[in-house]
Amino acid sequence: MAEKKSEEFQGFGLDQHLCFAIYKANHAFNRFYKPVMKQLGITYPQYITLLALLEKDHQRVSELGERLFLESNTLTPLLKRLEEMGFIARERSKEDERQVIVSLTKEGRDLSDGVIDVQHCAFSNLNVPVETIGQLVEQLNDIQEMLTDAKEKVSG
């Protein structure tokens, strides 16, 4: 079964792989953002998390997780760090004690301006028209959805 496929794909070096292109671009964003984030005192995943909370405050851990494609095993420690730094508050829901509600503190909301500066900085460093970025975002989202769907079909 693995015999003949080689011929179709053998020529594909690392650079022709979409997964590698995405891997590299992700790395590049990470590294680009890292020093800027450092000035804000947070990491890149923490930044993404705060963005999600700026968009919608008072989310449950699992709600945030759906948004960010993460689960409690990753989020819980990350959120604890954000809490320790005073950017968010975590409290168990009164209605359902299983749930933990995550909210921005005033300090967390105040980070917003810095966060927006970061976006502006990345934006202005990309010599790419806004429409192109929009298209790219759409294409990437399509691919992400296809992979997510395919994964459910193939494994579980």
Added chain:
Amino acid sequence: MAEKKSEEFQGFGLDQHLCFAIYKANHAFNRFYKPVMKQLGITYPQYITLLALLEKDHQRVSELGERLFLESNTLTPLLKRLEEMGFIARERSKEDERQVIVSLTKEGRDLSDGVIDVQHCAFSNLNVPVETIGQLVEQLNDIQEMLTDAKEKVSG
């Protein structure tokens, strides 16, 4: 300085961010590949590393690092695991004892077919024409380069 920018960008939710689209797509690839990789007994970064070695065998750690945008602090343990599993060999260069040469073993090369199956699997699950993928790869590479260059200008 951070006052007025808010207006330009305030509307940008998480979903409009290129960095988030890339982050999501990367996640999706990771999760899609993970179960397939598991059958091969390796992780996704290990897979990428093996791909790089299939492309060019007998690389130095730092050479591999340039290719994969990783450094010895990440690569050394990863390579040690691949060595323990018998897929690669690590040996110090005779000419320069500081360098460690990484080579594929027979077992490592034999993984190639499985690796190619994985590519085929991902490929056939993406309802996207090859040309579109090629374009995407180029665009992502451009963005990666711009960010890498910008990073050098801005920070270090």
Added chain:
DNA sequence: TCAAACTAAATCGTACACGATTAATTCACG
């Protein structure tokens, strides 16, 4: 010649990421 500067990989500490499990709470159904 030989110490200082340089280089390559390894090591260390912290922070994600995720599969698997656990603990606490709520729900559902007899």
Added chain:
DNA sequence: CGTGAATTAATCGTGTACGATTTAGTTTGA
């Protein structure tokens, strides 16, 4: 009601990532 199933976070173990430092080896220049 009450107990078992389901749900929600938290915890644990392993494997990336990466900044900073360390160790070992090489090159350079006075």
